Amino acid sequence: MIAVVVVRAGQLPAGGAEAVAECAGRAVLVGSGLVDAESESESESGAVAELAGIATELTLVELGDFHPAAWASALAPLLANEPAVLLPGSPDGRDLAPRLAALLHRPLFAGATGVGRQRIELARNGGRELHTVAPGPEFIATLQPGVRGVVADRRLGPPTIASVVTLADDERDPVVLEVQPPDPATIDLAEAPRIVGGGAGLDGPERIAQLERISSALGASMGATRVITDRGWVPHERQIGTTGVVVDPQLYLAFGVSGAVQHTSGLGNPDHIISVNTDQHCPMMQLADLAIVADANATLTALEALLAPAEHEGAA
């Protein structure tokens, strides 16, 4: 197996290192900030450094801006003799993988939690189910970021590196106007040491206001699951998870959150998790240090009442 990892300005995407590890260190890094155009040699790219102790054999392909159609045509020849190709399920990986599958006429196994030549595990139905399939000899797959984890092996030597520069242009790609830094509105969330999260267990938009008040009383930031952002109760910048903001707090309070893989894999490794849920057996409760079986909505009301005075002290 070989990993294909889209690198932007020399930076690995979410799940990039995991994909390389899943492929025992063989990878093609493709994108920008990889190869110095003049010297045709490796430029000081953070990506390669990040993969120390993980990568064994790297091919760097400098292609500039992300252009899925063009990149697919550029990469297809390189991968023709690679039966099994794995991409991280980051936004770029998700969008490039199908184009490769289409060009190489291979089946795509997207959203996998584990990938081997004989056996692939796929998260399905909103992360409620795990589907195990036996792939044919040739396939393309994407790996859910955050589900695997990586261990750098300090004894591993530096990888062999081959560099390629090609120009890939294709009118069948949108023009990239600009890449915007993280929305300021999400930075507090991405870096928050304490997060209060709400899920579909909440019974109305007014609960969100309640969450916010409780968050501020705790000096925490407020986040939500996709079901909640899909309901439009909370802006998308506040969605926690693989397709939202990836966070890494010390404390996470989850109200009515089931803990689907796409949510928890964007959750980092909190020191303390409290989960309030009516379903004692859902993953979020499994992960919690304190799992409380109760109605999240009534509990929020009670908790707000408890914390309200504390808030004033803080203000005073």
Added chain:
Amino acid sequence: MDTVVACLKWVTHPGEPHDERFAGMSSADQSALEFALVQAAALGVGVTAVTVGPDAAEKVLRDALACGARRAIHIRGSGSAPSAEVAEAIAAAVPDAQWAWCGDYSLDRGTGSVPAFLAAALGAQQALGIISVAWQSPGLTATRRLDGGRRELLAVAAPAVVSVEGATAHLRRAGLAAVRAAAVAEIDGVQPSALGLGDEAVVRPYRPRSRALAAPAGDDPLDRLRALTDAGAAAATRGETVILEPVVAAARIESALRQWGYLA
């Protein structure tokens, strides 16, 4: 000639995953349909709603017609057919699509791959995982969500496939007369050549994969082992589970936060 297409998948409601009577369009597909309707109106053309699914999937097409779609195409087959085949079937049904609007993920399979396959099949541009759209005739500029909270601004021109996240546009409510008309409106049925059933899969409830954990600091192998096993426990149940009345629950949370030092 209809050139604006909305790809709508019939899926069960996340709140009622086991009751098909609540099934319909995902919130993402509703946004896709609304964008398609707005754009088509501006271009002075009609929207063609397309679905690949069983007979019951007709519901999403009638809902789309009620909201103002001009034409509906029902490609009969399993909604769980491989994404590539679904996309090819759609492309074959609307080869002249200039704009194809999709949701970013379907709720059931949820790989977000159909739109990319569709772009490949139509030889169209793809702008996927879009969270906002600005009309910039003849095309549009779209904001695409990247990881790490970054975003990418794209200039998109026809022919193109655009996939949008849920709640990026609020689907209009269909008028009464339109609903009545849609209930009896004609729907073009397509029998695709070959639609597989998807992969033979063994299905289990989700359980997190045990994560590889970085070897902790401290060179005493024993410490490391201990630290590892503690951390390892994080994958399984790691804390206590209590069944409490809401008021007691709140008190329990507060005391835990004090105990852990989050509250003075």
Added chain:
Amino acid sequence: MNEDAVDPGTAAVGTQRDVDVIVVGGGPAGACAALVAARAGLSVVLLERGPFPGSKNMYGGVVYPRILDQLIPNWWEDAPIQRWVTRRSTMLLTATQALTVDFRADAWGKPPYNGATAYRPDFDNWLAGHAQAAGAQLITSTTAIGLLRSRAPKGNAKGHGTVVGVRTDRPDGDLTAHVVIACDGVNSFLAKEAGLYEHTDAKHFTLGVKETLALPKDVIDERFGVRGREGVDIEIIGCTGGVNGGGFLYTNLDTIAVGVVLKLTKLGSQQQRPEQIIATLKQHPAIAPLVQDGELKEYSAHLIPEAGLKMMPKMTTDGMLVAGDAAALCLAAGLWLEGVNFAMASGMYAGEAAVEAVQANDTSATGLAGYQRRLSDTFVLRDHRKLHRAPELVLSDRVQHLYPSMVANVVERMFRVDNPNPKPGVRRILNQERKRAGVRRRDLLRDGWTGFRSFG
């Protein structure tokens, strides 16, 4: 929104209407009304606010579909039922005692059957499906928010014109018809808007609350002594603490429904929460073994029009009929909790009357009079007349708080063996227990007589 609801466009055109009949509400009443009208060839629209008929509807759990024999031959062959009720028990509870009258009828487990437990989302959806098959157009996720009236004829005191349709919550949501049949359930706001209710009064309603508990089928079979599709229906008195009411316990295939029906007024004054009362009932020594380990699937609550004749509205006005709970036709006489069958029957008769009227081209109150006549001549109003005192009796303080312990004590002493003392005579026990319970002989006789006239 009477006058302003008038859409001059439609009100002006004397006889032009979008459809013949609009039925509001996809419950049992509405489905049957639409079915009958559509079968007769009228153009019918059936409006339902939920995503599908029955989606939001709850009840205790037993339907008596006999009336369907007239609408859907062999209905039992495709009706989505859970279990056929072959055992019916009435329980009298005190804190520590239970007196049960248990009746079992094998015949009820075979065609044509008697009662069945069914889930409303299944049953209502199925029944509405028959209406659709007959040609009625079902429109879901659509709520009727008002009546359309023709301009009041000059000199009409009330200033109410004929009902000519409804306004819905959809854009351009007005729909006109020759007849509107309101089947919008308890507390019908359409019937109120039409001025058919003189007054509505909290003491005319009870609150029904219910828990659905999941248990493996074989466990249910064993605990309730039934097999296959056989089911049990238990009605309970004396289990609702200080709040007047009654309880019920029904078996579905792999769930059981346990609930209570509570007098609204008392509920308020007693400051008790319904779920507490259910919890207490579930802990009663006679009930606990039946519900033990049941996993809570859902908790739901709904109002019941309980006062029968006392609260019934005018059933008919120009261009409009009221059926089912909307017309307070639910029979909730304590030992009886029948509403679905009354709803289906009244809906059916409303449909028939609407057909007559439309065909005779007179949809005024006079033209629609066939409805009231049918109700009076059939069980719908006959049962209500017969039992008109029953609710009051069953929910009276004596029956609720005095008689259960009195009767239970009598029986306990009859069966208790305290040798060497000889068995005391029943009459003596009766008298002593009556006095102990503080029941006046006069009241006992009167209640007995009322009970006899009602139930006997």
